[in-house]
Amino acid sequence: RTTQDKLMRECPGLLVSSFVLLAEARLPVAPSAAADAIAKADQLAARLSAHEYEATIAVWPVLPALASYRHQLEAIETHQASVTASGALPTV
Numbered sequence: 001r002t003t004q005d006k007l008m009r010e011c012p013g014l015l016v017s018s019f020v021l022l023a024e025a026r027l028p029v030a031p032s033a034a035a036d037a038i039a040k041a042d043q044l045a046a047r048l049s050a051h052e053y054e055a056t057i058a059v060w061p062v063l064p065a066l067a068s069y070r071h072q073l074e075a076i077e078t079h080q081a082s083v084t085a086s087g088a089l090p091t092v
Helices: 002-010 012-026 031-046 050-059 062-086
Strands: none
Touching: 002 012, 012 031, 012 050, 012 062, 031 062, 050 062
16 A cells, blocks of 8 residues: 555556556456456546646556547447347357
C-alpha cells in the first residue's frame, strides 16, 4: 500500500494506466479480477483534482488504455451474446 501511495503522489498516471492495462489483460481469463482492476483505476483517478487529472492524461496514455479496455470488453460481450444466441457451446 505504501508503494501505491508513493506512486500516486509522484506519478499517478503510471499507477492508473497500470491498473487499466491489468484490467484489459485479465478480461478474457478472469473477468471479476478485471472488474476489480478497472474499479481500482477509477478510484485512483477519482482521488486526483481536475487539474491533476488533466495533467495526467496529457502525459500518460490513460484515455487510449481505457478505450482499448472498452473495445476488448465490447468484443467479449459481443462474442458471448452471439454464442448464447446461437445455442452453440463456447469455444476455448
